[in-house]
Amino acid sequence: GAVVSQHPSRVICKSGTSVKIECRSLDFQATTMFWYRQFPKQSLMLMATSNEGSKATYEQGVEKDKFLINHASLTLSTLTVTSAHPEDSSFYICSARDNGDGELFFGEGSRLTVL
């Protein structure tokens, strides 16, 4: 079946550094990808919709300068958490929409811990 790969699966960084998380569709093309954030024992909250070749659409309350999204190809979207702080520690999950049939596939998630 279709696979969406996220990398890294776990990352620990120091406060003030930037961290990049990749979301890659392995066997299909995805013009649209979504980035979700999940705090411990909470639901998935949509952060932004990533569109290949254009600017991402951010949900209300999400700082676009803090969470940079780049969707430079039909198989790759990246989320960069800039100047990370401990409150950015969370589980980040991406999903990619298959251009062929519209089906959504989720990545395995990336757990970010900011010290």
Add this chain to the structure above:
Amino acid sequence: AQKVTQAQTEISVVEKEDVTLDCVYETRDTTYYLFWYKQPPSGELVFLIRRNSFDEQNEISGRYSWNFQKSTSSFNFTITASQVVDSAVYFCALQRSYNTDKLIFGTGTRLQVFP
């Protein structure tokens, strides 16, 4: 506005018991899609089912069954003869348009199945 409510935060059962997870949704759209996902402790989202608003037929897949009732805006999920491996967080989600829109998740229900 669209909203998904999973009123049960946590459910604990003993193996072999049947358990039903409730999901109530709100939408003004006549066409929409409902989903159930399983999130085991490892974090990845496992797709369980997708149902469109025009198909109210109940579905059974092994020990899993789903009851969709538009009259009460509910899409409940039942696990028959639960097993320890069923322990996970289960999310119900709503999507306005299959090919173009994002998923809106409920807050999830944590199911613990004890041996």
